[in-house]
Amino acid sequence: MDLQALAAADLAFTLEGDGQTVTLTDPSGVSAELRALSNDIGLMIDPETGVPVSGRNANVSFRIESVRGAGFTLPKGIADDASAPWLVTYTAVTGEQIQTKVMSTMPDRALGVLSCRLEPVL
Amino acid sequence: MIATLIDKLDNYEIIRDKVALILKEEQASQQLLAADEGKDPALWALRVFVERSNPWEFMRTDDGKPPADRTPVCCVWFDTSNTTTGASQLVDTQQTEVTINIDVYGMGVTRVYADSQVAGDAAAQLEAQRAARLVRNIIMSDTYYRLGFTPQQQIVGARWVSQVQAFQPEFGNQNAQHVAGARVTLQVKTPETGPQTAGVKLEDVGVTVTDEHGEVLLDNDFSSTS
Numbered sequence: 001m002d003l004q005a006l007a008a009a010d011l012a013f014t015l016e017g018d019g020q021t022v023t024l025t026d027p028s029g030v031s032a033e034l035r036a037l038s039n040d041i042g043l044m045i046d047p048e049t050g051v052p053v054s055g056r057n058a059n060v061s062f063r064i065e066s067v068r069g070a071g072f073t074l075p076k077g078i079a080d081d082a083s084a085p086w087l088v089t090y091t092a093v094t095g096e097q098i099q100t101k102v103m104s105t106m107p108d109r110a111l112g113v114l115s116c117r118l119e120p121v122l
Numbered sequence: 123m124i125a126t127l128i129d130k131l132d133n134y135e136i137i138r139d140k141v142a143l144i145l146k147e148e149q150a151s152q153q154l155l156a157a158d159e160g161k162d163p164a165l166w167a168l169r170v171f172v173e174r175s176n177p178w179e180f181m182r183t184d185d186g187k188p189p190a191d192r193t194p195v196c197c198v199w200f201d202t203s204n205t206t207t208g209a210s211q212l213v214d215t216q217q218t219e220v221t222i223n224i225d226v227y228g229m230g231v232t233r234v235y236a237d238s239q240v241a242g243d244a245a246a247q248l249e250a251q252r253a254a255r256l257v258r259n260i261i262m263s264d265t266y267y268r269l270g271f272t273p274q275q276q277i278v279g280a281r282w283v284s285q286v287q288a289f290q291p292e293f294g295n296q297n298a299q300h301v302a303g304a305r306v307t308l309q310v311k312t313p314e315t316g317p318q319t320a321g322v323k324l325e326d327v328g329v330t331v332t333d334e335h336g337e338v339l340l341d342n343d344f345s346s347t348s
Binding site: 027029040042043044045047048049050051052053054055056057058078079081082083084085087092094096098100101103117118119120121122 | 174175176177178179180181182185186187188197225227231232233234235236237238239240241242289290296297298299300301302303305
């Protein structure tokens, strides 16, 4: 087993073995439940007025192989208002179910993991 | 030593508070006018604050969902007061140009539909600009030519919005929530005074002026003070 194959096997174990179940929905409305790891942490942002505003960093990481295995292309941020975005619904450790859209993605093709930056939606 | 207690507000403080009061009253009035015309009053609502420097946490909710009330926030704060020396006296009255900033914050949350979306980042900027537009129009309406003061009160000589500037959040690329800020800069000409020492009477001068027939033309007493 080469180093990349070893990393891929470790990723399957660490990300999906200890992960949580989240729902991924593509712009056409097709959904699937996948194992993933999510983060949802408060932060402060500077709107440049000199007074910080409460912000939030929410993201989820999928194994690329699992995303493709569920029949999806890789999620990405969609800026076009004329298209629905990719959606991710996860349950926070505090119990709330949060619906978000994928704002942007950072695929790591060395490890085979896709990190998605999320944004809560209405 | 100054013999009297300095127990007053300077004009720049009065003006700052007056601007906040005007915005608070007018946004409520505009909501009533909007309702009368069958429009959504919420689009004319502002939350008005004075001199707040704590972090704004209006996006933070108990359940982690976007807040239901996303009314733009408006913070009125004093920035600078510059004396116009050519129009000022050394002793009692100085003419000043005061800068009051009105910072507005708009929130945007993406609204998702079956086959479309309204993006939250654009919505935040549009909200901030809508709030800035409301503020500018209220302040620059002829109703507030002197910000609600009378000429006799000699508080406001002139007022104008010198700039409206939009900001982009510095850490926007890490943030899951969209807040945009805009600054409406208001400049006001106003006189400022300081405590004045009461004069000490040195002498009284009585003056009587008569014509060649002895008829009194002028009869007055004057006090000479230090």
